Amino acid sequence: DDRFASSAIRDLLHHARREDIISLAGGLPAPELLPADHLGLLYTHVLDTVGSQSLQYGVTAGEPALRGLLALEGSGDPDRIVVTSGSQQALDLCLAALRPAHRAAIAVMEEPGYLGALQVLQARTYELSPVPVDQDGLCVDILEDRLRNGLAPTLCYVNPTFQNPTGASLSRERAHALVDLAERYGFIVIADDPYRELYFDEHRPPDQLRDSDMVIRLGSFSKTLAPGLRIGWLDAHQSVVARVERAKQAADLHTSTINQLVVAEAFGDKPWWNNHLDDLRTRYRLRREALSDALTTHLPHATLANQAGGFFWWTRLEGMNTDTFLTTCLEMSSGGGTAFVPGSAFHSGAAPSDHLRLSYSTADPTRFDEAAQRLANAMERAPAGKEGN
C-alpha cells in the first residue's frame, strides 16, 4: 500500500521498484500464501454449478450466500451486511452515507493511522481531528477531553486489532469507553478490522467493541484470502445499510457476482478455511520473527513495537528523521537499497517522524538479513538524518 503515501513519498517509493531494492514498504500478502490452485478449482466449480447466474448482474447488497455466511460470524442477521469491493469501498460508502449534505463534517482519525483512510476521508471532504495511538490503541481519554470541549464529530475511524501501522490493539477498557462516548455524543465508530485473524499468540483476539447502533464493522478478505478478488463487507445497523446500499448502487451497482460466490465457497468450507488461516498465521509469524532477528542483529538500537499480529514491525530509530533516511536508503548505490514507509506518511500533517513501518508480509524472507544490513549501512552513511526535529 505504498500507493497511499503523500505524493513525495509515493514518488520515492516508485523508484523502490528497482530490481536492486529490497522493499519492506508494501503491505501486500505474501505471494506464496495466495491459494491460486484452490481458487482455480472454485472458479470452475461455481461456473459448473451456478452457471450463467454467476456472470449476471447481482443485487446491490451482495450475494445472499455470502451475506449469510458473514452474518454467522457476527450478529446472525444478513440484512446488516453489505458486500463491497474491498473494505476500502466499505469505508468510502460509509463516508458517503454518513456525510451531512450542507455543512462541514469532522472525522476523528487515529494518528498514526491507515493511509487509505486518511486519503478517502479527505476525498469525501471530512475535516480530520487526529487522536494519538499508543500501545493500547486510540487514546480515548484525549478524545473524551475534546468532546467535553465541544468537538462534535460525525464519526471516529479505528483499526481495533493490530493497527496499521503500529500493530496496537484497542484495549477492552478503551473499547468500552469509546462506544459509551459514541452513544453519549452521537457519533459513529467505524471499526476497520482486516488483521484480526492474523494473530500469532494462541487465541484470536476478542472483538472488544460491544454491539451498538453506533458501531459499523468493516471486514476484508484481502489479507485472509486474496486482495485481487476485491471482496470486503460492512456490518451495520439497518438504517446505515439502507443509505450505504443507495450509495453503492450509484457507485458501481454491485460487486462482482462470481468473485462473491467463489469467496463464499472458500469461506463456507470451514475445514479448508480454518486450515488455511492456521497456515497463514504460522507463516506470517515465521516471517515476523525472521525480520525481528535481522533487525536485532544489525540495528540493535531500533525499538520494535511489542505486538503479536498483522503485517508490520512499527520501528523507532530515536531522533532520526525517517523521511531523510528513506532518501538515503534508496540512493544506496553499492549493494542496493531498502525501502520502507516513513512514519510521516501515517500522519495527516506529514510532520517528520523517527518511526518507520517495516512490512514482513511481502518480501522474500531470505533477504531480510540483507535488508537490515543495508539499513545499518545507510545509518552510518547518513549522520545528517540524525538531526531529526
Next chain:
Amino acid sequence: DDRFASSAIRDLLHHARREDIISLAGGLPAPELLPADHLGLLYTHVLDTVGSQSLQYGVTAGEPALRGLLALEGSGDPDRIVVTSGSQQALDLCLAALRPAHRAAIAVMEEPGYLGALQVLQARTYELSPVPVDQDGLCVDILEDRLRNGLAPTLCYVNPTFQNPTGASLSRERAHALVDLAERYGFIVIADDPYRELYFDEHRPPDQLRDSDMVIRLGSFSKTLAPGLRIGWLDAHQSVVARVERAKQAADLHTSTINQLVVAEAFGDKPWWNNHLDDLRTRYRLRREALSDALTTHLPHATLANQAGGFFWWTRLEGMNTDTFLTTCLEMSSGGGTAFVPGSAFHSGAAPSDHLRLSYSTADPTRFDEAAQRLANAMERAPAGKEGN
C-alpha cells in the same frame, strides 16, 4: 436495471419477480449468451499461467494488458485508459473528479435518459439540466439556446448509440455540434456507450464524437461479455485520468485483478471475440424481431421507436399513463401479469408519460407473444389509464 427506478416504481417491480409475471423490465443480458464455459477455461488459464499475481493487489489505473488492448480500440494511448468496476463506476469517478469543490455544479442530462446516470448525478450533488432526446439523440439545438442564455454546465451526459431507453443514436451533425459547444463553452461531454457493438444492421455505427480534450468515453463489458465480472473503462485526457485515478484509489484501490486478466484474454482473442459478438448480434436481433411481431399482433396501436440496436423497444401507447398501466399489468390475476419500466422512470421530474420501455434482452422469447397478449388484456381492463395525465 429495474433497481434504478424511483422507489415507488422499484417497489412495484419488486413484486414483478413473482413466478407468474413475465418481466420485460430489466435490461440484463440474455442468460444463454453469457459464455460460462469459455470464461471457466479462461479463469483456469489465467491462474495457471499468471499464478498468484492474478490474485494480488494491482495498480489503480488497471492491468497493463487490458489497458493496452482497450487503447488499441481508441486513441492508441494506454495512459488515457482507467479500468473501472463497470462503466457505472467510471461515471461515478468522473463525476467525483470533475465536481467543483465549493460551488454548485450543473449536469446536462438526456431526457428520457439512463436511470443509473440520473441516480449518480444526484448522489454527487449535481443539479440537472434535462435536454430532450428525439430520434437523432440529444436535441443539441435546445442545449445551444440554453448555453447562449447563460447555462454554464460542468458536463453533459449522453448515450451516443442505441440510447437507453429510446434506442436513438446521436446523428453525425449533432455530435459535431455538441463537441463544438463543449469546446466553446468549456464543459465535458461524457459519452457512455455500452450498446454500440449490439447493432443489427450490416455495419457497426461509427463513433460520431470527434476526438477532443473535452470528451470522455465510457465503455463496458457488461453487455458484450458478462456484467457479473464488473469490468468497464474510461478513455480521457491525461489530466482527467490523473484526477480519476486519485478518486478510484480512495474509492476502492483498484478493480479485481483476476477479472481484468480474464477479460483481457477474452477480448484479446480476436477470432473468439468477433465470433462471439456476431453471435450476440444475431441472437438479440432475433429476440428484437420476436417482440416486435408479438407487439404488432396484440398491440397494433403501439408506436415502436425505429432503431436497430441495443436492448429495448421504446414504445408509445398514445394518451396512456404508463405508471397507472404498470399497476394494472402487475395486478392481473387471471393468467398473470407483465412487467415493464414506465417512461416516467427515465425523467428527472418523474412526470407521467405515455411511453414504456420493453426489454427483449432478458426474458424467455418463447413467452413474448403471451407477454404482449397480457398487455393487450390489461389495456382493455384499464380504460382509466387512458385518461392520461
